[in-house]
Amino acid sequence: MADRHNGKVPAVEVQDLTVAYREQPALWDVDLTVPSGVLLAIVGPNGAGKTTLLKAILGLLRPVAGQVLVFGQPVVQQRRRISYVPQRGSVDWDFPTSVLDVVMMGTYGELGWIRRPGRRERERALAALEQVGMRELSDRQISQLSGGQQQRVFLARALVQDADIYLMDEPFQGVDALTERAIVTLLQQLRAQGKTVIAVHHDLQTVPEYFDWVMLLNVRRIACGPVAQVFNEHNLRLTYGGRFAMAAFAREVDETAPAVIAPDRSRSGGGDHGTGAA
């Protein structure tokens, strides 16, 4: 595997990481090397430890074994270079605050304790909202947002942090088509700027289209690498086990043809991938 991509220090390096909740392992000895500048999807069944891995990379969970390096250093020293987009459902959207205020929270890290955000932070937050197409909703109370709008607020908040690595927990979960496209555009912009994106992703069908690297995870690491090399039937079966139902999957994965795959919990209304059709 590409330990050193372009001879640069990897953006994220996870070594022998085991994380357990009450002696119940959520991750078993996971290794992961993410070169700088890739869009990496983490896929795996429910309970595979995807969110746990993100949180461990962020330093929010203490591993039982192993370590995480961010640009070659412990994450505590690199906090400013990482930005986190949690699952939408992880916060209370009835909290009394506005869209702009939530986005400005992205600037709190560099402000540090006590200092208040000022005009500069406000301008940056507005610019980030512009980028996700939400500027005209900046004064809106957050309880009035749709699911897609909530997701875009979170993305704007991550953009404001101006980090080098973006960790996203299911950014496409339950969003409308418009938002999905907006997120994809954003991911491409981030890649063009040389940023690294690590996203937990559920829709296997869109992996080859949206991402260039993929990690298959099910408590332990099944495979990780460029989509064209590791995103194949064999690895998917190892990851999803018997529950993985194939609609159609090219035997030899062709680099150009997008694979059409349906996990058994395929998204409702997910298009015309009936069985038999390839």
Place this chain on the structure above:
Amino acid sequence: MTAPQVEIQLIAAIVAAACALPGAFLVLRRMALISDAISHAMLLGIVVGFFLTQDLNSPLLIIGATLTGLLTALLVELLHRTGLVREDAAIGLVFPALFSIGVILISRYAGSVHLDTDVVLLGELAFAPFDRVVVAGWDIGPKGLYAGGVILLINAALIALFYKELKLATFDPGLAAALGFSPAAIHYGLMGMTSLTAVGAFDSVGAILTVALFIAPAAAAYLLTDDLARMLLLSAGLGITAALSGYWLAFLLDASIAGSMATMAGVIFGLAWCFAPERGLVAAARRRARQRWEFAQRMLAIHLLNHERQPGAEPELQVEHLWQELRWDRGFATRVVSLAEERGLVTRQDGRLELTDRGRLLAQESLLA
């Protein structure tokens, strides 16, 4: 008003405002009951502090009580974290244990001093003016006023200083941690603030009713605004209102001041719950009623759209038959038709309904949505 009356009201208002500020964050963090636990459990700290110092005015009592409050929060957290007990049960297990030790100690050893169970439960606001601060022979006011004032200032200053951190850690603890603001530090900071405030409120309203001053004004403020800063100010304002109106209720009824203040806090919440402009029961009922009529008009429009070009569907379009076709109440159908006419969705000719362009558009939109 006599001077003691003014002083009692001032103390009550200051204590209520001091409680309402951390109360707002407790409500938002869904930790309302922890304030009840703290205000009970710290009795133990006061009693132990009293035994150590033999002086009810010693600052050690305040420190002891504040530490006991923090201990309560810590024990609840530890018990909850074992995974064997839910948080509400953990609260219900921890504070009665601490509180009852305090009660036993008082009843066993402190029977002769003025630390008695009545005062502990309900406070002694009515006697607050007798406890004066005297500096160099000058009487500069009741002690309760200074204690409450200092606590209010500390709370206001801490919240003003750490407003951003409290907001972030309350809304999104995960992000707070990722950005390097320790949510645990903020949690225990807030618990410390709550404990100190509860000590101040303890003298005035006792252990049982303190929770009313923490929660009711904040819960009411939550229903009245969408902005955190405004919620904090409103919460303090409503707390003061409850304190003053409670005092006069007690005066009129010749009853307990603490009980009356807590009652008024409840009444204020009840008013907000019913009449809050957007979230109140009345506003919600109005909104539902409006939606019901709106929805009925859409149904009517879709019904007409479905049948307008249909041969032999003439009865479907008759005002007189409409209620039977749709199985509606006759009065309801008549009202819906006249509302739709007012809005220009339908026109009526010889008892026959016809969609206007606007009505057709509404029906088509509704079908697409």
